[in-house]
Amino acid sequence: MSRHRSTRNTRNTRGSAARGSVRRRAAFPVLMAVAVLLAVWVAMDFPPLSRGDSDATSRSGDLAWSATPGTPAAPSTASPAPSPSPSVDHDQVLSEQLAPLLKATTASLSVAVLDVENGDGADYGERAGKTYDTASIVKVDILAALLLEAQDQGRVLTAREKKYATSMIQVSDNASADALWQAIGGADGLDAANKRLGLTATTGGSGALWGLTQSTATDQLALLSAVFGDDSDSPLGSGSRTYIQGLMGGVAADQDWGVSAAGSVTGLKNGWLARSATGLWDINSIGRIVADGHGYLVAVLSSGSVSKEAGISLVEKAAKAAVSVSASGDSA
Numbered sequence: 001m002s003r004h005r006s007t008r009n010t011r012n013t014r015g016s017a018a019r020g021s022v023r024r025r026a027a028f029p030v031l032m033a034v035a036v037l038l039a040v041w042v043a044m045d046f047p048p049l050s051r052g053d054s055d056a057t058s059r060s061g062d063l064a065w066s067a068t069p070g071t072p073a074a075p076s077t078a079s080p081a082p083s084p085s086p087s088v089d090h091d092q093v094l095s096e097q098l099a100p101l102l103k104a105t106t107a108s109l110s111v112a113v114l115d116v117e118n119g120d121g122a123d124y125g126e127r128a129g130k131t132y133d134t135a136s137i138v139k140v141d142i143l144a145a146l147l148l149e150a151q152d153q154g155r156v157l158t159a160r161e162k163k164y165a166t167s168m169i170q171v172s173d174n175a176s177a178d179a180l181w182q183a184i185g186g187a188d189g190l191d192a193a194n195k196r197l198g199l200t201a202t203t204g205g206s207g208a209l210w211g212l213t214q215s216t217a218t219d220q221l222a223l224l225s226a227v228f229g230d231d232s233d234s235p236l237g238s239g240s241r242t243y244i245q246g247l248m249g250g251v252a253a254d255q256d257w258g259v260s261a262a263g264s265v266t267g268l269k270n271g272w273l274a275r276s277a278t279g280l281w282d283i284n285s286i287g288r289i290v291a292d293g294h295g296y297l298v299a300v301l302s303s304g305s306v307s308k309e310a311g312i313s314l315v316e317k318a319a320k321a322a323v324s325v326s327a328s329g330d331s332a
Contacts, residue, residue: 090122090325097321098124107280107304107314112217113322116229116288116295122325123218131201131214132301133282135271136172138190138213140244140286141202141223143169145184145193147240157243169247169269172255181210196235198222211273220286220299228267228288228297248287258285259298261316262323265289272308280304283311291323298322 098109110132114121134141143165150157157165164180167173184190187204190213194202199219205212226234227244234241248267258270268287275282286299300318305311 088328090120091124093328094122094124094322094325097325098318101314101317101321105305105310105314107302107306107311109314109318110217110299110301111318111322112221112299113326114221114225114297115326116297120326121221122322123221124322126216126218131203131216132284132303133211133273133275134202134205134213134215134301135211135273135282135284136174136177137220137269137271137284137286137301138205138210138215139168139172139177139271140227140248140269141190141194141197141199141213142177142180142184142210143244143247144197144223144226144236144240145190146180147236147243148193148196149184149189151237151240165243166247169244170250171252172270177210178208181208186210187213194219194223197226211271215301217299217301220301221297224267224286224288224297224299228295257312258283258315259287259289259300259319260285262298262319263289263291263296266295272311274308278304280306281308281311283308283315285315285319289323292327294327296323296326 094111094113098111102109108125110123110125110130112121112123112126146157146161146165150161161180161183164176168176168180181190184193186208187206190204190210191202199215199222202213202215202219204210205214226236227241227248231238231241236244245267248269249265251268251270255270256265256268258268259265260268266288268285270286271282271284273282274280280303282301282303283305284301288295288297290296298319300315300322302311302315302318305314
């Protein structure tokens with residue numbers, strides 16, 4: 001019995017081994033096929049079979065390759081970039097502000113304003129070749145030229161020069177202006193100084209006629225910038241600038257008009273001249289004022305007013321308009 005069971009067991013073992021060998025041989029082609037299929041899958045860069053996270057979309061750039069097809073992409077939560085604010089043409093705005101004033105008069109204007117804190121400004125009436133008689137506002141220019149000459153010579157003003165300068169600026173004394181006009185060399189000396197001061201459209205009056213010096217509002221703004229602006233940008237030394245500022249801050253009470261109507265004045269010089277040929281008036285005003293906490297340099301030149309009073313009224317309204325335009329740009 002035991003021998004028979006042993007033989008049968010041996011046969012069963014051999015049969016099992018044979019059947020296992022057959023199954024292994026039969027499974028081999030399937031494994032090979034799976035291996036080939038996987039190799040092809042990888043070579044074709046198909047997405048992974050997992051339903052988890054996938055970078056298939058980033059690789060192909062095509063949502064059809066997503067591991068979870070049919071799921072719409074989440075909307076972007078990024079805020080759209082704000083549109084830039086349209087820039088304001090301050091020159092155009094100033095022109096519009098002045099239009100009603102000019103419609104009511106036969107006079108003409110040259111106007112310029114500058115915010116000394118942020119550099120914003122506007123100007124009007126700067127046509128090529130159009131200049132205005134300076135009248136007495138040129139006295140600031142004469143004093144600046146005298147101080148530049150003194151700086152070059154390494155000296156301070158003499159007592160006589162200081163006396164002339166004080167009366168020339170604060171009470172607009174013409175005899176004092178005559179004396180200092182000669183001291184700087186007349187028109188040639190003024191023109192040479194103005195090249196250094198940055199005035200490009202100003203020409204000294206011929207002979208002794210300093211009041212007929214020709215200029216524009218933007219050139220007068222350049223002069224004011226040299227006096228009241230950043231010391232590093234001015235050819236005038238600190239002492240010279242402080243000296244002019246002090247005199248312009250103490251003009252006679254009866255001459256406190258013009259650009260001072262636009263704010264609290266810290267420096268002022270006016271000019272007025274009746275032209276004998278026409279009987280019309282040149283009325284000009286330059287200075288530094290403070291309005292709503294901002295400092296402004298303002299220059300208004302005019303010609304053709306029917307009277308001194310009419311010219312002053314026109315200049316003051318123009319100064320107010322110029323400062324309001326510049327101030328509106330500050331708050332934008």
